Amino acid sequence: MSTHVEEIHAHGPSIPTFAKIWIALLALTAIEVFLAYEQVPTLIMLTALIGLSVVKAALIIGYFMHLKFERLSLFLTLFPMLIFCILLMLIFLGDATRLPNMRPGL
Amino acid sequence: MSTQVTAAARTSLWEGGRSPYATNSKKFGMWLFIISDALTFSALLFAYTYSRVSNPDWPTPFHFNPSIIFSSVMTFALLTSSLTMVMAVHAMNNGNRTAAGRWILATMAAGATFVGLHMTEWMNLINHEHVTAASNPWGVPLFGATFFGITGLHMTHVVIGIIYLGIICQAVMRGKFKAEDVEVAGLYWHFVDLVWMFVFPLVYLMSAKI
Numbered sequence: 001m002s003t004h005v006e007e008i009h010a011h012g013p014s015i016p017t018f019a020k021i022w023i024a025l026l027a028l029t030a031i032e033v034f035l036a037y038e039q040v041p042t043l044i045m046l047t048a049l050i051g052l053s054v055v056k057a058a059l060i061i062g063y064f065m066h067l068k069f070e071r072l073s074l075f076l077t078l079f080p081m082l083i084f085c086i087l088l089m090l091i092f093l094g095d096a097t098r099l100p101n102m103r104p105g106l
Numbered sequence: 107m108s109t110q111v112t113a114a115a116r117t118s119l120w121e122g123g124r125s126p127y128a129t130n131s132k133k134f135g136m137w138l139f140i141i142s143d144a145l146t147f148s149a150l151l152f153a154y155t156y157s158r159v160s161n162p163d164w165p166t167p168f169h170f171n172p173s174i175i176f177s178s179v180m181t182f183a184l185l186t187s188s189l190t191m192v193m194a195v196h197a198m199n200n201g202n203r204t205a206a207g208r209w210i211l212a213t214m215a216a217g218a219t220f221v222g223l224h225m226t227e228w229m230n231l232i233n234h235e236h237v238t239a240a241s242n243p244w245g246v247p248l249f250g251a252t253f254f255g256i257t258g259l260h261m262t263h264v265v266i267g268i269i270y271l272g273i274i275c276q277a278v279m280r281g282k283f284k285a286e287d288v289e290v291a292g293l294y295w296h297f298v299d300l301v302w303m304f305v306f307p308l309v310y311l312m313s314a315k316i
Contacts, residue, residue, distance in 0.1 A: 036311035049307035099160035
């Protein structure tokens with residue numbers, strides 16, 4: 001039993017690490033709320049908020065969901081295709097910025 | 107014996123008979139579900155972002171008080187619930203079922219707080235700002251459709267998560283289920299938290315009334 005417990009401790013993060021991740025996530029959220037009240041163009045705001053959210057997502061996936069401590073093959077099976085699909089969707093985002101200028105009467 | 111071990115080490119992980127991911131099948135199954143669900147949310151959030159960027163007259167009805175304060179507290183509740191869920195998995199790995207059960211209960215309480223605040227926020231929008239899924243006073247019907255669609259689907263996930271954790275919790279307290287079952291439930295719960303990390307800035311912060 002004792003060897004079993006040691007094994008778990010050996011390949012997982014400790015409680016202080018989890019607490020630090022939690023504090024980092026709260027701090028990033030606070031920065032996002034602060035950014036929301038800055039007067040910047042929509043696309044720049046969008047990029048900044050999504051950038052911070054990707055960092056938060058990486059922290060949650062890596063530490064809370066334990067993926068950082070799994071085999072690399074698990075990550076390679078799951079994530080490259082997810083990221084690829086999301087990037088494919090983003091191809092259309094350029095159209096969204098052009099649409100307002102294409103309205104009749106403008 | 108030693109020759110057998112060397113032979114096994116030489117063969118590829120992918121030739122069968124071994125777990126190439128060094129994880130149990132329940133966990134791998136949950137990961138596959140999470141990835142497919144992530145694609146659903148990505149598509150919804152992308153459709154919303156497209157509408158948001160292409161409409162310069164997109165409404166910004168979220169006042170700092172109560173909407174932004176509420177959604178920030180909801181974010182805090184979900185992030186904290188993720189921490190308590192991690193603690194539950196940790197306690198279960200150490201064989202402490204009582205502590206694991208209590209941490210799961212704490213996670214469920216934080217999840218219930220989230221749902222309660224979210225419903226209050228919905229009712230505020232519906233009753234005071236007169237936003238419904240099909241219409242609103244600002245003449246951009248897509249606002250209500252995307253808002254209620256995305257946050258509604260996310261809230262459904264939270265409610266399902268609370269029920270899932272409740273089932274796991276009572277079993278853990280009665281000495282049933284293994285540590286891996288708590289871990290798999292934890293994966294689902296963290297995913298719900300993860301989705302909110304994108305819903306909160308995209309839906310709320312992008313439409314905050316300045």
